[in-house]
Amino acid sequence: MIFSVNYRAVRVFLKVLAPFVLLNCVILFLLRNIHGNEALTDQQQQKSESHITLNNIISTTTATYIQVDIQSRAPIGEYLWNHIIEGKKELYLTHQHQDIYKRNKTVNGITFTFQSGKSEISSYSTNLVLIIDGSSQLKQKKEEMWLNERLNSHTPKTLFVVILGDHNCTNNQWIIPYLSSHGGSIDAVFIVRDPFIKDDNEFFQWPLGVATHRDFPLFFSEDIDILSPRSFVCNFFGSTATGADRLFKELNLENLCYLKTSNTSFTTGYDYIQAVSDSDLTLCPASELGSSPETYCIYEAFSLGSVPVVEEDVTVNCDGDPLFLLKQHNAPFILVESLEDELGDVIANESRMNLQEKIARRATVVNWYANFRHRMASQFIQVIRSRIIQ
Ligand SMILES: *[C@@H]1O[C@H](CO)[C@@H](O)[C@H](O)[C@H]1NC(C)=O
Numbered sequence: 329m330i331f332s333v334n335y336r337a338v339r340v341f342l343k344v345l346a347p348f349v350l351l352n353c354v355i356l357f358l359l360r361n362i363h364g365n366e367a368l369t370d371q372q373q374q375k376s377e378s379h380i381t382l383n384n385i386i387s388t389t390t391a392t393y394i395q396v397d398i399q400s401r402a403p404i405g406e407y408l409w410n411h412i413i414e415g416k417k418e419l420y421l422t423h424q425h426q427d428i429y430k431r432n433k434t435v436n437g438i439t440f441t442f443q444s445g446k447s448e449i450s451s452y453s454t455n456l457v458l459i460i461d462g463s464s465q466l467k468q469k470k471e472e473m474w475l476n477e478r479l480n481s482h483t484p485k486t487l488f489v490v491i492l493g494d495h496n497c498t499n500n501q502w503i504i505p506y507l508s509s510h511g512g513s514i515d516a517v518f519i520v521r522d523p524f525i526k527d528d529n530e531f532f533q534w535p536l537g538v539a540t541h542r543d544f545p546l547f548f549s550e551d552i553d554i555l556s557p558r559s560f561v562c563n564f565f566g567s568t569a570t571g572a573d574r575l576f577k578e579l580n581l582e583n584l585c586y587l588k589t590s591n592t593s594f595t596t597g598y599d600y601i602q603a604v605s606d607s608d609l610t611l612c613p614a615s616e617l618g619s620s621p622e623t624y625c626i627y628e629a630f631s632l633g634s635v636p637v638v639e640e641d642v643t644v645n646c647d648g649d650p651l652f653l654l655k656q657h658n659a660p661f662i663l664v665e666s667l668e669d670e671l672g673d674v675i676a677n678e679s680r681m682n683l684q685e686k687i688a689r690r691a692t693v694v695n696w697y698a699n700f701r702h703r704m705a706s707q708f709i710q711v712i713r714s715r716i717i718q
């Protein structure tokens with residue numbers, strides 16, 4: 329939103345100034361001829377330099393109008409579109425029992441068109457972003473076959489891929505032969521969960537984000553109540569297998585925290601959003617042993633002004649730190665080695681904070697998250713723009 333407003337402002341600014349610039353160019357041209365070969369005075373020199381700059385702005389603005397298609401085949405695409413780019417979602421048509429969403433948005437001179445669903449994109453574009461799910465070997469194989477077919481029928485001029493990588497970073501290397509540096513056609517990859525192959529040139533680490541497949545909505549920081557006292561010190565939603573019931577009983581947290589365990593897969597209901605919004609802390613352990621500590625829960629808690637308590641899972645096979653991106657951006661979370669050993673201390677620390685301190689911390693959390701989303705958007709757009717223009 330901010331970007332498009334700025335862009336519009338620049339356009340209006342240029343529209344108003346363009347005739348003025350032209351007129352001045354004519355005057356300068358005449359002046360130069362009147363003076364013949366005489367050097368311009370300092371003042372005139374400065375004037376002519378400032379014209380050159382303005383003219384450059386005009387020509388770059390028109391030259392960098394870019395069209396980029398985003399085709400999303402994975403739920404992380406909704407996070408990118410709806411939460412990072414802040415584009416709206418609109419049902420376009422229902423085709424063979426599959427909903428297709430199509431929408432466009434112009435950000436910083438790039439018009440993005442977003443399409444989700446597994447149906448083929450209707451028109452072939454020169455600049456394309458593909459969003460795919462590589463989180464299991466089976467899914468990755470299917471997506472790779474589809475990618476090959478896609479590239480055989482039409483190779484875009486520039487191609488970017490956003491991948492949901494696998495939890496333990498064992499199965500992400502398949503993309504490497506498709507990179508332009510290896511003779512393939514992919515210009516840059518944004519990958520969730522794999523800090524190992526991140527190089528900030530062709531590979532960028534990408535956030536997992538909130539669970540858009542469970543319809544977790546986008547909350548803007550100004551919509552979050554950070555001032556009222558919250559009913560719960562902490563909350564936990566998760567599997568019975570985590571042993572959370574026993575731990576909560578041992579630590580006498582039953583009256584302080586909201587606990588919901590289940591042996592079936594969990595859905596984002598109203599009670600979840602309500603409990604997280606009404607808790608100072610949200611417990612976010614890795615969903616199971618050996619899976620990545622980067623969970624949806626972290627981003628969901630941030631967006632509601634609740635501090636995530638994150639367990640750093642040392643059993644993960646990733647050669648780097650799966651939380652690297654969040655740490656690099658100074659995420660305001662509480663990191664523990666193990667909830668089992670440290671939850672008692674975390675709760676004791678909470679009891680030493682007063683409401684004013686908690687309000688200040690909530691403000692930090694919601695603002696940090698909004699800034700983080702905006703920084704991810706500008707990095708994404710900047711990488712795309714630089715590869716298209718070069
Ligand atoms: C963007 O969407 C609007 C309305 O949905 C449509 O009228 C317009 O042509 C689209 N623009 C581009 C560049 O696709």
Ligand SMILES: *[C@@H]1O[C@H](CO)[C@@H](O)[C@H](O)[C@H]1NC(C)=O
Nearest residue numbers: 463464494495496498618645
């Ligand atoms: C990584 O996870 C996959 C399943 O997602 C599993 O089959 C594999 O054994 C795991 N590898 C390691 C080294 O943990």
Ligand SMILES: *[C@@H]1O[C@H](CO)[C@@H](O)[C@H](O)[C@H]1NC(C)=O
Nearest residue numbers: 567568569589590591592593
């Ligand atoms: C899961 O929960 C249901 C009811 O909530 C119960 O009937 C079932 O036995 C449970 N299964 C396991 C493996 O605990």
Ligand SMILES: *[C@@H]1O[C@H](CO)[C@@H](O)[C@H](O)[C@H]1NC(C)=O
Nearest residue numbers: 662664670671673674676677
């Ligand atoms: C509790 O607070 C102390 C003092 O601020 C800090 O050193 C410690 O790491 C905290 N413990 C936990 C588990 O957050």
